[in-house]
Every structure is written in structure tokens, then in C-alpha cells.
Amino acid sequence: MKHISSKDLLDFAKNVFLKIGCTSQDATLAAEVLIAADRRGIDSHGAARMSGYVRLWEAGRINTRPSIKVIHETPSTAVIDGDSGLGLVVAPYAMKMAIEKAKIAGTGWVSVQNSNHFGIAGIHAMMALENDMIGIAMTNASALVAPTFSMERMLGTNPIAIAIPAKEQPAIVADFATTTASNGKLEILQRENKSTPEGWVQDEAGNASTDAAELKKGGSLLPLGSDKIHGSHKGYALGSIVDIFSAVLSGASYGPWVPPFPAYVPMPENMPGKGLGHFFGAMRVDAFRPKETYYHHIDHWIKRMREAKPAPGYDKVLIPGDPERAMEKITETVGISLNDKVYEDLKELDKKFSIHFFKKDL
């Protein structure tokens, strides 16, 4: 385990994005979005993916000089073609457009085709907060999840993020995969040689499993709810909605045809659309109530929820976003921890691109 300051990690990431051809502005943005994951404690989506993005670029699947275009719009909606750009850059562009629409029409909704992985959903939804808006961000991803009653991978972990502004209280920021457990959690268990709790995965034949390496053997993640009796049809519905809003509305690829993140995995045949899809929303709070009244009540809502009686063995009730905010404070002061594999990955990128960042060993 190595420690690095978030500023240094940001600088390094920016350098890598510059080396693969991004403009300075895009490299800064992409680095900020990517490293926000590490800063907020969602390691699986940050520096750990840096080399994966580079390999996608090497495979010609990412265009680092995209011309992002609006291909359709109405007063409150737009569809954007990301031109195979980094999702880390395309997503903020689209979210900004949702916010601009909301300024005029009250709400703005933007669906995106022809994009790539966009990092953590929460960071995009949070762009709405400083505009006194509720922000929504979702994306599809390559298929790892079996629908209820199925043994076949049909949907990605398809996360949903919703950011709700508050004033005296910190904002509510929900950001979650529509599965019972994320792939990132499986990776941690694999490193520790542990098995998963029941209800996280099933094997290739559709049988219950607790093998943390099940996805490598053709198994699947289970939708939020785990099994029918615990509501997995609800998680399956949520994952489906994310896929449809992100791709069927935009013209991106969907279901089992979503392009894979690992560059060595061949692209699916007969793709019904272009690249990955995302969906963004922004709703001005004063499109519903006067701003001050809204803030009074959302603060009251949050405060009351925090005062809910804790169950035995727990200190307090959390608000969506609390754990990530706590991690942000920690990484700000003590820096970001990189596991050995990620550290070696970054050192290799450093060498490959002659960035000379890791001359000083961490």
C-alpha cells in the first residue's frame, strides 16, 4: 500500500491524459473526474482504471479529440453524440447542457450516445448542486448482471446517482450500482482470498454462489434484492430503466451489446447502437417552490432523518453521501492509498509516457 496526495495523483492523471492526446482543458477535467473516485473512497473507479483507459485508447476505442455534438433537442431535452470521447469529458459536457436547459425550462434531460466510461456517477450529478438544482446521472455498462430468473448476463451494474442540494446540512448524494454488490467489492474480497456473502453472485449455470471470482468464470452479479423473494425484480427493473434511458433514448448500444471496458475483450457483434450511453437530469428547486422554502424543508428533512433512533450496535443513521464525504476529508489530509497493483500500473504508465513522476519512490 502506497500513499499519494490527491494533488499529486491529479497531476499525474492529467499528464497521462495529455500524453494520449487530450487538450489541456480536457486532460484537467478528465483527471478531476477520475480522481474524484479515489478522493471519495470508490477506489475501483479511479486511478485503478487509468491503465484501462490508456489501453482503450491504444485499441482505437477512445477518441481523445472528440467533436461532441448535439444531435437533437427540445426546450427541456437533448441528445448528444460523444464522438467516442472519454466519458470523463463527455459526461460533464452533457450534464452542463442539462443544467443550462433547466435554467430556462425548469428541468433539463440529456441522453448520450457514443461515449465511454464516465467514472463515478455521483460527481456528475453533483454539478447541479451549486446551481440550486437536483442532479441525476446514470450510465449503462457492459453486461455482468443476470435478470431475475436468468443465468445470462444481460445488464451492466448500471449505476444511478442523485444529488439533492441542502443549505445548513450537507447535500444528499446517493450514488449506487443497481446490483446487490458492486464489482469493486468483489475485487477486494478476491485480493483478501475471501468468499462473498450469500446473494451477491451466481455461477455460470445460474446457481447460488459465494465465490468472489465468479465473474471471471462466467458467473453473474445479482440485481439489487438478490433473489425474487427479496425483491431482485426491482433491482432488475432499475438496471433496465438505466439501460433504456441511457441507450434506447440516445442511440447508444444496450443490454448484452454494451462495449466492454477491458480493451482485450472483443467488441460485441451486431451492436444496435454507438458506444456506451448515459443519461443526465437537472431540476431547478425553484421550478417547484421558492428557494428559501425548499432549503428550509430539505434541511429539516435531513436533520430529522439523522435523529432517527439507531438500531442496536449502530451509532447513528447516515444520509446518502455521508460515507463519501468522510472519505474526502480523510484523503484530503492523509492522501490516497494505492494498492500495490495500482501503484505498479501507474509506475508503468509513468515509464511508458516518460512522465518522470515516480522517480521519487512513494
Place this chain on the structure above:
Amino acid sequence: MKHISSKDLLDFAKNVFLKIGCTSQDATLAAEVLIAADRRGIDSHGAARMSGYVRLWEAGRINTRPSIKVIHETPSTAVIDGDSGLGLVVAPYAMKMAIEKAKIAGTGWVSVQNSNHFGIAGIHAMMALENDMIGIAMTNASALVAPTFSMERMLGTNPIAIAIPAKEQPAIVADFATTTASNGKLEILQRENKSTPEGWVQDEAGNASTDAAELKKGGSLLPLGSDKIHGSHKGYALGSIVDIFSAVLSGASYGPWVPPFPAYVPMPENMPGKGLGHFFGAMRVDAFRPKETYYHHIDHWIKRMREAKPAPGYDKVLIPGDPERAMEKITETVGISLNDKVYEDLKELDKKFSIHFFKKDL
């Protein structure tokens, strides 16, 4: 168990709504919305609640001659004051307004204060379908659900419905409580003297329980996901979002202050808003892509999902809405089954209001 045709049940419900003072138009609408639950197999929300609505009216908590008013609007949003009307009438009014907004602005979003229970969420979302729109409906409800890590009831079962139009395939209609199990399912188990699966409820002190009568003893339903390790913080986030969109945006009451359905339960003190809240959305599919292209792809999406390989022991993979559609066909031909308690309830209403419907014993 008694059987009654859906037409007869509709007529009877309409008569009851007339007797409590609804206009003929409102009585017809309220009956259609209410009995849609029985027709679609969600017994807990249909005729079984008829007498509950009457008791709320008797307690002066429902105004059967409301003047529903728009109290704020922008091109794509509105807030509606339901004037304590039946949610069964206020909700279609609000959903219609969302649809009208979407015709012009591309999407429409309506938050509602001062309403009452609106029946099943799905039926409101489905109003969008014939307009080539995606429909969204949600509502808060009185607190029965404990947030993750809490022993206190803070949120209702807060359902979300999303209806997505298709052409050759039937529409996708997801309609689900943001809890692991619904209250209706607990009621069925109580009648059968059975316990619940693990992960549905906890007792008053916050301990795991499988007692189907736990809610009557001060216990709570658990958010979708059941416990933290299976993602209950996601279900808790979803339930929170429904509450905030429905009530904090509109000026309805929220969290532990949502008015109870049983008229004998006193109203909460210090309510921060008026009545129950709902939230509706409509998105024109051609606000994103040409209609024909959209329909081609959504049909393709649904068809592919249906072809997913079934897991051992299952025939086929379902699409959200399939079970309710199957029930609709059954109840259309063989009629609606009423359990003895509901049948006695209806007979009593028949007598009370001299409707003379049940002179012929079923």
C-alpha cells in the same frame, strides 16, 4: 373467497364514491383507478381499501369536492395543491398536466401537495403510454420503514412506477415499493398464519424478525436490500428520493409526519406540510429520437431480454409488467376474487349507503 366481475366491482365502487359526494366524473375516475389494482392483481390497493377511503372521508380528512389548483409552474414543471382531494382523482389530474407540459417542452414534471392515497402508482405512469411518452409516478406514504442502521419508522413504502412504451412488444411497466416486501404481502402471510422470509421486517427494537404481524407491534419494514451488506442503503436512498420529490418539492408532509391511511390513527403533530405528496413525470420519446427509431429499439431491447437463458427451475425471463398483464387477462375473464373480509366490508358499505348492489349474494 367470492368472485365478482370487474365491471360490477367498478360500478359498485363508483356508487360508493358518488355517495360520499364525488361528482359523477370524479366517481368514475376514482373507481377506475382504485379497481385497476384488483384487475392487475395488487389486491391490497383496490377494493380492500374502499372502506378505508370512506372512513377518511367520515373523519373529514378527504374533500370529495376539491378545487385542485396549480400553485407554481415553469415550462416543464408544476406544483399542484390537491385541496385534500382523493389521490385517486388528484393524481390523474397531475399526470395529465405532466403530459401536457411534455407535449410542448419535451418533458413535464409535476409535484403534488395536499393529496391522499392514489391507489397503484403504475396506473398513473401508464397514462403516458398512449401519448408515446415514458411515464413516471411516485408517492410518499405514512412511515413504516426504518432507514439502514435505524430502529425507527421514518419513511413509507414509497413506490416508484415507470411505464415505457413499446410497439410490437407490450409496454414495460415497473411498479414497486422501495422496500424488500410490501405491506400487502405481509397481510397475506398473516391470513395464512405464516412467518416472513428473513430480511423483510425487524422488530420494534431493531432486531431481525420473521413475524408477519411485526408492523402491528411497532416493528418496521426493511428498505429494498434488507440489510447493509445486501444494499439496504440503496433502498433507503430510493425511498428518501421519493419522499423528497413528492413532498419537499411540493409542500406536502414528509418522513415520519406523512398522514396515516387508517382514519383511527391520529394525525401527526407538527406536520411540516400539507397532506400526502406525489411526483409525476412524462418524457416524450421523440424529444430524444424519431418515434419509429425509438420503437424499433425498445422492441428489440424487450425481445432480447425475453430471450435471456432462464436459470435452472425457471421457464422464462419476464419483463416488468408481465405479471400484472397476465392477471389483467385472468380477472377480465374469470372476474376478481375478494377475500371474505373485503367482501364483508363491501357488503357493509352497500348497506350503509343503500346502494342495493349485494342483494344478490355473490
